[in-house]
Amino acid sequence: MKNLYFPRKVKVAAYELESAFTVKKVNDQIVLDGVDGKFIQCLADKLNFEIEVLLPPDGLISTSYGNGTFGGIVGMVQRGEADMGIMGLTISERTAGIVDFSIPINVLQYIFVTKEPKQMPKISAFTYPFTWNLWILYAFMVLAAMILFQRIMFRKSTLLGSFLSVLGSIASQAMENVRETTWRRVLFGLWLTIAVVMAFFYKNSVVSFMTMPGKVPVPRTFEELSNAVLNGKYKCLTTKGARDRDKMLESVNEYMVKLGEIIEKNNWEYSY
Numbered sequence: 001m002k003n004l005y006f007p008r009k010v011k012v013a014a015y016e017l018e019s020a021f022t023v024k025k026v027n028d029q030i031v032l033d034g035v036d037g038k039f040i041q042c043l044a045d046k047l048n049f050e051i052e053v054l055l056p057p058d059g060l061i062s063t064s065y066g067n068g069t070f071g072g073i074v075g076m077v078q079r080g081e082a083d084m085g086i087m088g089l090t091i092s093e094r095t096a097g098i099v100d101f102s103i104p105i106n107v108l109q110y111i112f113v114t115k116e117p118k119q120m121p122k123i124s125a126f127t128y129p130f131t132w133n134l135w136i137l138y139a140f141m142v143l144a145a146m147i148l149f150q151r152i153m154f155r156k157s158t159l160l161g162s163f164l165s166v167l168g169s170i171a172s173q174a175m176e177n178v179r180e181t182t183w184r185r186v187l188f189g190l191w192l193t194i195a196v197v198m199a200f201f202y203k204n205s206v207v208s209f210m211t212m213p214g215k216v217p218v219p220r221t222f223e224e225l226s227n228a229v230l231n232g233k234y235k236c237l238t239t240k241g242a243r244d245r246d247k248m249l250e251s252v253n254e255y256m257v258k259l260g261e262i263i264e265k266n267n268w269e270y271s272y
Helices: 035-047 072-078 122-126 132-152 159-170 182-211 222-230 244-249 254-266
Strands: 009-013 022-026 029-033 050-054 062-064
Touching: 009 072, 029 035, 029 050, 035 050, 062 072, 132 159, 132 182, 159 182, 222 254, 244 254
Parallel strands: 009 050
Antiparallel strands: 022 029
């Protein structure tokens, strides 16, 4: 059986990043450190080859020029300037047809970070207890009760008087000039139950908020982040030279594709 040829010297394209891949000179010898650096050093020791580290001139891991050619580490391997590349390389449809990939040695999960949310202003404590939909429903109930009570519950009452009586009942004030019949008492008791329960929850929520104010809501999932970015509330940056955008554009989730498209359009990125 023929022995496969293995070079004595291997050119490795890499990107220096603390704790991932660093090149140090100790006693006139090159020592690789970091997770990826130690991995390559282990291969070199076991397979008995010498390492020549090449850093990408553009300082990127990978970037597409749009004409089938790439820059960064992937570009160096594509052009034959390096025998292999390491450091944060991910497989995508664009790069899979350009260079050969080994069996993946790690699976990464994408996360995003946002600024620590600020505390909500205390003035918002008055509207915080209920959502806007509930506030609208509550206002509709008050208006409906005002019209209904003015017509069938109160004696000779104007709409303004009925409104003030209904509003007062929410604040635990007594209602006067009420016509007393059995079915009117049932209706009246139903409204008082609603008013007392709503007021109870509202007061407790306000006290709780004033004691420990909540924080301004921030996106917690990629779907929420995508909606926030599309609405212009947030700006999302991806790593310069990484394949994060490709992963978003190739996602089966529409919100991820839309997020990738707006990042691509505005060229939002950051460097290590």
